[in-house]
Amino acid sequence: MTGASDDSGPRTADPPASSAHVAEKLALAIHEHRILPGTKLSEDEVGEVFGVSRTVVRAALQHLSHDQLITLRRNRGAFVAQPSIPEAREVFEARALLEPRTARSAAERTAPADLTRLQAHIDAEHAALAAGEVGRAVYLSGQFHIEIARIASQDTIREFITQLVARSSLIIALYWQRRSALCESHAHSALMRALAAHDGTLAEEVMQGHLLDLVSSLDLQNRAAAPRSLHEVFGGR
Amino acid sequence: MTGASDDSGPRTADPPASSAHVAEKLALAIHEHRILPGTKLSEDEVGEVFGVSRTVVRAALQHLSHDQLITLRRNRGAFVAQPSIPEAREVFEARALLEPRTARSAAERTAPADLTRLQAHIDAEHAALAAGEVGRAVYLSGQFHIEIARIASQDTIREFITQLVARSSLIIALYWQRRSALCESHAHSALMRALAAHDGTLAEEVMQGHLLDLVSSLDLQNRAAAPRSLHEVFGGR
DNA sequence: TGATACATTGTTGTATACGATCCCGCAGGT
DNA sequence: ACCTGCGGGATCGTATACAACAATGTATCA
Incomplete structure (x- = not known):
């Protein structure tokens, strides 16, 4: 109410504006590095952006907190996680296990339709x-x-991998080192x-190597990267 | 509200009654089969039991829902999950992978103190x-x-296993077949x-076998067990 | 001039109120 | 007798209001 229909800006108020919707939008933004680790997500602010009340924002934040995408600090607020x-x-x-x-x-x-979708992803x-x-x-x-x-067809494992992938995105945002074009694409094609050849053993090996490559592209030795401050993240905002 | 101290019955109203506390209590009750799969968890009812408002109950239920311990159905309420x-x-x-x-x-x-705790668990x-x-x-x-x-020292994986163990408890409640004393205890001792011998290979094998035993003790062929109704669960409540 | 204590402000935590949706039971028609 | 449409009751979804806590800024004192 309260004229949430027009409002100022973004899409907002499509139909129901459920908390899941807000959570999804926020997760996507975090995943795409549109919101950087350490950023504070004020309930009022988020609510205003999406045209919903703090109640639904709170639910969305709790959801993201459970996925460890954000950190909830009591009486302090929600912050994008900094693994x-x-x-x-x-x-x-964990990814190496799963x-x-x-x-x-x-x-x-693997069915033909699956290959089509995978190719679409790569493209x-x-x-x-x-x-x-x-x-x-x-x-x-x-x-x-x-x-x-x-x-x-492993929904349970897929759920876990979804969480891990999301957190990996945060990790990449923090510890990415080798900015050379994502050679991963090659691994994905392989x-x-x-999968197209139904070669399970090969797929397992390729995936394992791919994950190792990913880790090696990160800078996980340098301990100075961890306590990155907000000002550092924002540059000179 | 107000005057929740005495109330009718259960422990209720310890000190702060945060949503995490309510979630933990509910999770424990589900885990211990004190609440059976399919049971409805009304927000009002739970709130009254714990002496808190629906707001905090809602947060707790969402938390449990994310762990797939309960199923949230829009405008219908929360029900203990029936995997x-x-x-x-x-x-x-998933457990077999992790x-x-x-x-x-x-x-x-494994450190000596760890063995002590494990033994305490077994006892x-x-x-x-x-x-x-x-x-x-x-x-x-x-x-x-x-x-x-x-x-x-794998907190991330531990989190996953925690979820899987909780869901396993539901599965056991639904599909337990061999009511012979939990032979698992033997496996746990092994x-x-x-671990005490620092024999990683053996530990891996024992765990794998233990999980297979667990699955084989369930009745996952019989398809009639799934659509268990509430009345059936409650008997004659 | 520097440090500590206090008041102020903003944000979150919780409770409550209102509106929407769904289920269940009943009346009416075929 | 069975099916269909409607109304009552209850529960959930969302918004708002109040209370508590933390952080910040200011004034006073050593």
């Missing part, structure tokens, strides 16, 4: 890179991994070929 | 079984698995011995 270096290692260790075996399962049941990722939208490329790259879990 | 047979399989497949390797890691860094489990408290035994059995992830 520490140990946490970053753990995330990729994804290779899942890729194997996926290879054994979109290339397009985003060509357009200079690095954040979006990171997001799409993550979606590729999630898609593989979907092919494996993975897709392994 | 389907495919979901049950997925849960144990836990054996985690047990291996744990074995390589408590035996005591619960001796007292006929099957639900509590199931809970403690799950905590044992979580403790292993803690020893492995696991502890492997």
Whole structure:
């Protein structure tokens, strides 16, 4: 109410404006590095942006907090999470446990329609890179991994991988080192070929190597990167 | 509100009654089979029991919903989840991916204090079984698995295992077949011995076998168990 | 001049109020 | 007798109001 229909700006107020919707939008923005780690997400502010009350914002923030995308500090507010270096290692260790075996399962049941979608992901990722939208490329790259879990028909594991991929996006935002074009695309293509050939063993190996490459592209030795301050993040905002 | 101190019955109104506290209490009750799958958790009712408002209850329910311990249905309410047979399989497949390797890691860094705690868990489990408290035994059995992830110093994976163990408890409530005393205790002891010997390979194997045993003790073929109704669950309430 | 204590302000935590949606039971028609 | 449309009751979804806490800025004192 209160004339939420027009409001000032963004899309807002499509139909129901459920909390899940707000959470999704925020998650996407974080995933695409449109909101950087450490940023404060004030309830009032978010509510105003999306044209909803603090109640629904609060629910959305709690949801994101549970995915460890944001950190909720009592009486202080919500902040985009800043995974520490140990946490970053753990995330990729968890991925190393889950994804290779899942890729194997996926290879054994890949259908033609799946390959079409995977190719679409890769194409979109290339397009985003060509357009200079690095954040979006990171997001799409993550979606590729999630898609593989979907092919494996493992919803539970897919849920976990979804969380890990989202956190990986934060980790990339914090510890990305090698800004050379995402060579991952190559790995993704190789993975897709392994799936097309129904070669589970190969898919598992490729995925394992891909994840190792990803970790090695991060700077997880330098301990100075962790206590990154807000001012540092924002540059000179 | 106000005057929630005495109320009618249960513990209620300890001190602050934060939403996390309510969620934890509910989770424990579900975990111990004090609340059975399919049970409706009305916001008003839960709020009254714990002496808090619907706001905090809602937050707690959302938290549990995210862990898939309860199912939230729009305008219908919250119900304790009833994992389907495919979901049950997925849960144990995920555990099979995570836990054996985690047990291996744990074995390589088990400290004396860890063994003490593990033994305490096993003892408590035996005591619960001796007292006929099957639900509590199931809970403690799950905590044992979580403790292993803690020893492995893998907080992220531990979080996942915590979720999976909780869901496993629901699955056991629904599909438990072999009511013979939980032979798991034996497996847990074997696991502890492997950890004490720092034998990672053995620990991994024992854990894998233990999980397979667990699955085989369930009835995941019978499809009639799924659509269990509320009245059936409650008997004649 | 520097440090501490206090008042102020802003933000979150919780409770309550109102509106929307859905389920259940009943009247009426075919 | 069965099916269909409608109304009552209850529950959830969202918004708002008040209270508590933390952070900040200012004034006073050593």
